[in-house]
Amino acid sequence: SVGTFYSKEGKRWVDDNFSLYDRIVFKGKELTNSEIADSNYLFLGSWYLQNLNSFYVKPIDYNYFKSLKNKIASRLYEILGVKFYGVRNKKQDFICYKYSTLCQLLPITRKKYISMAKQQLNPSNNELKDTGFISKYDWGENSRKEWLIYYWPGERAKEEMKRAKIRIVDLQTEGYLPGPKRGLEYFSQEQKDLIDKLVEINVSRITAEGLIINYDQQLIEKWIEAIHYARAE
DNA sequence: ATTAGCCCTCAATAATGGTG
DNA sequence: CACCATTATTGAGGGCTAAT
Incomplete structure (x- = not known):
């Protein structure tokens, strides 16, 4: 795994081999030399842990996330949330996904016909639109006859980014730089x-x-x- | 190409059983 | 007897396929 993980504290990309978890101990197994695990323990990998501690996380509105009925919608919410980040302050105020890409990202199987793909995704798209996370979405096609889906950030997405930005600024100015x-x-x-x-x-x-x-x-x-x-x- | 119906999977809830 | 854990039941959602 090279170039896939960025260390916030180290301000660099990590090329080491590492795993998300350092150690897993199941209930009843030996925890340390004498201790027996009273339940399942998960030890987070040090890099992962460091980034969590540095708040290098995409803030998600967990209540909103839970409220989404459709699991495709909730996964879309995660993905679009990150992508919308990259889109702010740019001229192009929307993002575009190839349907085939989305199929790899979402818990869905690739459909042969556009009508099927639409009835597969549109319920989720509509849920996100109705709840204001996206303002609108649109289907299109590129020159290679690949289906595209455009997403425009809605009020909810903008609010979220605003809040996140404030928090990051707060933490960086007040929480991080060791003041006098x-x-x-x-x-x-x-x-x-x-x-x-x-x-x-x-x-x-x-x-x-x-x-x-x-x-x-x-x-x-x-x-x-x-x-x-x-x-x- | 689109629609509709059937079937399968998963998850939430109810029921059962085992234990302190 | 009460509480927790495991198992059974049900229901909704999504995929597959046949009919239009």
């Missing part, structure tokens, strides 16, 4: 303890400090608690 005030004495003892806890669960120190500044302490404590559960699933 960013000494250890800046934190209370309680906060230091909390940071240590975060570091224990593999959050990088700089991110942990950023979290402490930007979020309520109790919220973070709950969050740590939740992670201990989430790990097991």
